[in-house]
Amino acid sequence: MSRTYFDRAEPIVALATPEGRSALAVIRTSGENAVDIVARCFSQPQALLGAEGYHAVYGWIFDPVSQERLDEVVALVFRAPHSFTGENAVEIMCHGSTAVAQRILEVLYTQGFSPALPGEFSFRAFAGGKTDLVRAEAINELTHASCEAARHDALQRLSGVLSRKLEEIRNLMIDVLADINARLDYPEDEGPEETDRWVQLMQRAQDELSDLIRSYPGGRLRQEGLLVVIAGRPNAGKSSLFNLLVREERAIVSPEPGTTRDWLEAWISIGDFAVRIVDTAGLRNTGNSIEAEGVRRSHALLARADVILYLVDGTVGLDDEDRSFVARYPRALLLWNKADLSRCMPAPSAWAAVSAKDIHSFGSFESMLKSALHSSIQEALTSGQYEAQVRIASERQARLLRQAHEAIAQAMEAQTAGAGLDLVALHIRESAECIGEITGDIAPDEVLERVFSTFCLGK
Template sequence: MPRSYFDRNTPIAALATPEGRSALAVVRTAGANAIELVARCFSNRQALLDAQGYQAVYGWFIDPSSGEYIDEVIALVFRAPHSFTGENAVEIMSHGSPAVVERILDVLYAQGFSPALHGEFSFRAFVQGKTDLVRAEAINELTHASCEAARHDALQRLSGALSRKLGEIRDLMVDLLADINAKLDYPEDEGPEESSRWLEIMHHARDALSVLIQSYPGGRLRQEGFLVVIAGRPNAGKSSLFNLFAREERAIVSPEPGTTRDWIETWISIGEFAVRLVDTAGLRSSQNMIEAEGVRRSQSLLERADVILYLVDGVAGLNDEDREFAAKHPEALLLWNKADLSRCLPAPEGWIALSAKDVRSFGEFENIVIDRLRSYARTTQKAGTLERQIRIASERQAGLLKQSDLALSQALEAYTAGAGLDLVALHIREAAEAIGEITGDIAADEVLERVFSTFCLGK
C-alpha cells in the first residue's frame, strides 16, 4: 500500500541536491529516530549520537551489514524542535557521484528509512507549525525561480510578507464576523454607527483583496517568464538575432530563405526577467507543406506572445506584408535589420535600426527590450509598484482570493439591501474561510497532498 503524507511516524530520506554528477551531494533525513538510524551507518557512531543540534560531525559512511566504507562524509545534526521539519534530522554531505548517492540511500532504506515523497520535508514542516502553506509554496517557487525578479518575489513570500497581509485581511473579517454575531444575539444594541463601520471594514477588505488579485498576472509572468517571439519574412535576420540573444549558435543562419521550417526556442534571462525566446519560421505563403505548417505554428505563437520582435531586411525594404503585420500588431517592436551595411535603406519612422550580427551595439537594443518587458509587466497590475508590491504567483491562491472577494461582494450587497444579518455573516464567513485555505489554516487533506506533490524530492 502506498505511503501517505500523513504517515508522519515514518523516518524519511531523499537526495536534496539535483541528480547527476557534482562536487557534493546532500542527502536529507528526518524522523524521531533519524539520528539513531544514521548513526548505525557512521564510522564515529557515538560522536553522532552525542552531537548537539546544528553541529557538524566528520566521519565515514559505512554499510553496517558488511562493514564496507562507502564515502567520506560530513553529517549535519539537527535536534527537534529546532530543525526544518521540527523533528530530529541529519543531512549527509557526500561526494556528488550518482553511484555514491545511490549506495548511501540504499543503506539508509535498509536501516528503516522510507523514500521521501515529493515535498514531504516541507509538508512535515507545515503540519508541525514551522511554516504556513503560503511560505511552504514559496519554497517551491524559490526552487524554480529562473530569474532575479522571480527570486525576489518568492523570497518576499518566504519571509512571510504575503502571509502577514493575508492575516490582516482575515482578521478584519473574523473581527467583523464576531461583531455581527454579537449583534445577532443582542439586536437591541445595534446603532447607525455600527452600520457605517461595518461597511467601511468590508470595503477596506475588498480593496486589499483587489490589490493582491491584480498582482497575479505580473507575479505569474515573473515566475513563469515572458514569451518573446521573433518574427518576420524569410531571410530578415531572425535566426541571427536569436543567436545574439542566446549568446550561442543555436539557430542555423543561411542566406537561403526558408531555412527555419519550425520554431526554435531557448530559455534566457533578459535583465531581471526569465524569457522563453522563440525564433519562428519566416512568414510567407508557401506551397511546401512543411514550411506552410511552420508558418501556421508561428502565427499561433504570435497570438500568445507577450512581446513580439518583428524584423525587416533593411536592404530589401518594406513590402505590403510588413505593413500589414505592423498595422495588425501595433504593440510589436519593429526592427530595421542590417543597419551596418552601406546599402541599407533609412529606417522608417517607428522602426528601430539595428544589426543582428553586431555584438557591440547589441547592449543598447537589449535595454530597449528590457524596458518593454518592464512596461508590459506593469500593465498586468494596476496597483502598487513593480519593485515593492507583494505579489502572488500561484493559480491556487489567485482562485481563492477571487472566491473571498466574491463572498465579500455578496455580503455587501446583502447588507445594503437590508437582508438579515445571518445571511451577511454567512458570506463573511465564506470570505474568511477562503483566506484560511490559502494559508493552510483551513485545508482538506487532498488539497495539501496535491500542493506538496508538486515540490521537488528532498524539499
C-alpha cells in the same frame, strides 16, 4: 499500496541537490528515528547518536550488509523540534557524483527510509506547524526564482510578509462576524453605529484584497519570466538576432530559407528580469508539412508573448505578409534588419534600423528590449502595483483572493439591501474561508497534496 503525504510516521530520505557531477551532494533525511537509522550505516555511530542539534560529525557511510565503505561524508544532525520539518533529521554531505549519491540512497532504503515524495519535507514542516502554506509555497518559488526580482519577491513571502497581510484581512472579517453574532444574540442592542462599523471593516478588507489581486500580474511575470518571441519571414535574420541576444551560436544561420522549422529558446537576464527568448520558424505559406507545423507553433507562441520582435530583411523590403503581421500584432517591436549593408533600403516610419550580426548593436537591442519589457509590464498593471511590497505570484492564491473579494462584495450588497444578518455573515464566512485555504488553515487534503506535489524532490 503507495504512500501519501499523510503517512508521517515513516522516515523519509531524498537527494536535496541536483543530480549530476558536482563537488558535493546533500542527502536529506527526516523522521523520529532518522538519526538511529543513519547511525547503522555510519562509521562513528556513537558520535552521531550523541550529537546535539546543529552539530556536524565526520565519518564514512558504509553498507551494513557487505561492510563496504561507500563515501567519506559529513553528517549534520538536527534535533526535534528545532529542525526544518520539526522532526529529527540528518543531512549527509557526500561527494557529488550520481554514483555515490545513488549508492548511499540505496543503502538508506534498505535500512528503513522511504523515498520522499516531491515537497514532502516542506509538507512535514507545514503539518508540524513550522510554517504555513504561503511560506511553504514561497520555498518552492524561491527554488525556481530565475532572476533577482523573483528572488526578492519569494524571499519577502518566505519571511512572512504576505502571511501577515492575509492574517490582518482575515481578522477584519472575524471582527465583523463577532459583531454580527453578538447582534443576533442580543437584537435589542441594535444601533446604526454598529452597522457603519461593519461596512467600514468590510470595505477595508475589500480594498486590501483588491491590492493583492492587482499585484498578481506583476508577481507572475517576475516569477515565471517574460516571453520574448522573435518572428519574421524566412531569412529575415531571426536566428542571427537570437544568437546575438543569447551571446552564443545556438541557432543555425543559413542563406537557405526555412532552416528553422521548430523553435529554439534560451533564458537571459535583462535588468532584474528573467527573459525567455524564442527564435521561431520563418512565417510564410508553405506546402511542406513540417515547416507548416513550425509556422503553426510560432503563432501559438506569439499569442502568449509579452514582447514580439518582428524582423524584416531591409534589402528586400515589406510585402503583404509583413503588413498582415503588423496588423495582426500591432504591439510588435518592428526591426528593419541588415542596416549595415549598402543595399539596405531606408527604414520606414515606426521601424528601427538594426543589424542582427553586429555585436556593437547589442547595447541598443538590450535598451529597446528593456523599454519594451517595462512597457509590457506597466500595461498589465494598475499604476503603482508593480512596486508593491506585498506581491503574489501563485495562480492558486490569485484565484482564492478573487473568490474572497467576490464574497465580501456580496456581503456588502446584502447589508445595503437590508437582507438578514445571517446572509451577510454567510458571505463573510465564505470570504474568510478562502483566506484560510490560502494559508492552509482550512485547506482540504487534496489541495495540500496538489500544492506540494509541484515541489522538487528533497524540498
